[in-house]
Amino acid sequence: MEANRNIRLSIREHVETLLFDMGYENVYDESNMREWSTPSGRYIFLIDSSIKPTITTLPFIVIELQNITREPFELGNDKGRNFIVFIHVFGRNRGERDDIASYLQDNLARGITYYDFSSGIGVAYSFTILRLGGILVSDSPITGDGREEASLSNWTILSFKAMTQQ
Numbered sequence: 001m002e003a004n005r006n007i008r009l010s011i012r013e014h015v016e017t018l019l020f021d022m023g024y025e026n027v028y029d030e031s032n033m034r035e036w037s038t039p040s041g042r043y044i045f046l047i048d049s050s051i052k053p054t055i056t057t058l059p060f061i062v063i064e065l066q067n068i069t070r071e072p073f074e075l076g077n078d079k080g081r082n083f084i085v086f087i088h089v090f091g092r093n094r095g096e097r098d099d100i101a102s103y104l105q106d107n108l109a110r111g112i113t114y115y116d117f118s119s120g121i122g123v124a125y126s127f128t129i130l131r132l133g134g135i136l137v138s139d140s141p142i143t144g145d146g147r148e149e150a151s152l153s154n155w156t157i158l159s160f161k162a163m164t165q166q
Helices: 003-021 030-034 094-108 144-148
Strands: 026-028 043-047 060-070 081-090 114-116 123-125 127-129 136-139 155-164
Touching: 003 026, 003 043, 003 060, 003 081, 003 094, 003 114, 030 043, 081 094, 094 136, 094 155
Parallel strands: 026 043, 043 060
Antiparallel strands: 060 081, 081 155, 114 123, 127 155, 136 155
């Protein structure tokens, strides 16, 4: 499995672990959206592709990677990747959205383990969150009439720059 996919899967796995720690009993993915049935317990959807949430899939998180570049981490190690991570958090209400975003912001700052999933099991490599501005939380880009749709009116975005060492 190639580096960019390993990065995306590593971030997704870390966020999923944080959601379980936060008390979500079920973390559903894209395949669960297609096979939709009534979710059980305290649930959340975690998606790593560009899919819009609906009222029935809230709360909902989308992981997005942008500007992935291959750059040396140090002299002699040219396998590093720089990239920007956006984590879109959609809640059923402002309180739920803010609680999820705040929890992720606090706990992502502690670091993420970068795994190589090529062998079928994750082999850990180091993964460094750059402290350039830390983890930012910003409001939804939707304004005016777009805020009337419930699934978009409670949207916030976490973003940070990161770099792998492998």
